[in-house]
Amino acid sequence: LAKYTSLDLLLQNEMAYSMGGVFLMGIARHMYHYVKLKHATQQLRIEKQQAELSYLKSQTNPHFLFNTLNNIYALTREKSDLAPESVLRLSKILRFMLYETSGDYIEIEQELKIITNYIELEKLRYDESLRINFNYTITDMKQAIPPLLLMPLVENAFKHGVSETRVQPFIDVHLSAQNSQLLFIVKNSCETPVTEVKDASVLKPIIVYDDFGKLDLRTGKIVSATKVEKADKLLKLEVDLGFETRTIVSGIALHFAPEDIVGKQVVVVANLAPRKMRGIESNGMILMAEDKSGKLHFVNPDNEVEPGSGVS
Structure with missing residues (x-):
């Protein structure tokens, strides 16, 4: 009976050691997969x-x-x-x-x-x-x-x-x-978003008559219009001023399709200094009016007049 009790204890000890070994192996296996997954991630x-x-x-x-x-x-x-x-x-x-x-x-x-x-x-x-x-x-x-x-x-x-x-x-x-x-x-820098409407009651600084007299405003007619490559807002316009045809780059592409404005009569600031935009030299500026919704409209005479006519 004593021998049997000793054998029983021996088996219990062996089982405890075996379970401990399995537990440690499980932990080691879990740590291995965790490190491997972390490295892969x-x-x-x-x-x-x-x-x-x-x-x-x-x-x-x-x-x-x-x-x-x-x-x-x-x-x-x-x-x-x-x-x-x-x-x-x-x-x-x-x-x-x-x-x-x-x-x-x-x-x-x-x-x-x-x-x-x-x-x-x-x-x-x-x-x-x-x-x-x-x-x-x-x-x-x-x-x-x-x-x-x-x-x-x-x-x-x-x-x-x-x-x-x-x-x-x-x-x-x-x-x-x-x-x-x-x-x-x-x-x-960036252009003011077209959805932003300026306060019409806020006036720009006062100028004298001599300053206004320096502006050379002429009527013109758009003879061609094309989109400027890789510039969503710009159109390249060829405008007949009567005495010559000018290239003018205008930021109106979001408001007008090029084919819809050919033949349109416009008012141009004819003596504005040239400026390059997208590698294109622009010689003048088209006058536009902006309504409360942010939509742009051409400023032009009520009746057809000869290109190059003065505006005052």
């Missing part, structure tokens, strides 16, 4: 970020090249002395894109140079009214960042902001890289 997150960055780069490269070639084409048509400078800057940018962006990282100094060259190329499309402020504070020019990380923000500031701004266009760019922290701020 982290790897998927890294691959997702790399895929997003690669997609961004693939979108930036052809888009940027297309825009820049259009800029240079416009300069060569004008036989501008700035065309050779543009070609040189473009060659530096293409060299960078072909040979420097294939790796995972570049020095922040390289990104800074590409942004500077891009801004200088874009400035060639605009007149002196465009204000650009680009400043940076970088403690280590060798700091590594993904290639073309910052460029799309600057490009979009020109594409969606400055190119569609008729009054006081500007871009402010601030880059800070200190203590392994990157701060990149881009601000740009």
Whole structure:
């Protein structure tokens, strides 16, 4: 009987050890799968970020090249002395894109140079009214960042902001890289939304008769109208002023279809200084009236008059 009791205790001890071993194996197996799953999740997150960055780069490269070639084409048509400078800057940018962006990282100094060259190329499309402020504070020019990380923000500031701004266009760019922290701020001008209605009771500053007398207002007739490429708000108009035909870029594309306004009589500010918009030189401004709903209407005589007639 004593032997039987000892055997029973032995079996109980063996079972306890076995259950403890199974329990420890379960914990170890659970920890193994948890670590493996965590590693796989982290790897998927890294691959997702790399895929997003690669997609961004693939979108930036052809888009940027297309825009820049259009800029240079416009300069060569004008036989501008700035065309050779543009070609040189473009060659530096293409060299960078072909040979420097294939790796995972570049020095922040390289990104800074590409942004500077891009801004200088874009400035060639605009007149002196465009204000650009680009400043940076970088403690280590060798700091590594993904290639073309910052460029799309600057490009979009020109594409969606400055190119569609008729009054006081500007871009402010601030880059800070200190203590392994990157701060990149881009601000740009934009047109007032068409849904925003101005208070008709608020008048602009008073002018004297001499100031008003400087305006040369003429009647004109729209002979052709086309949409400006990649500019939702702009139409390119050819306007007959009687003594000549003017190209005028007008921000009325959201209100009128091009085919509906051909033959329309308009009033033009004929002595307004030329200004480039989307690479097109605009020579004048079409007068428009805005109602309470934000809809634009042409300002024109009640009856048909000869193009070029004075308005006072």
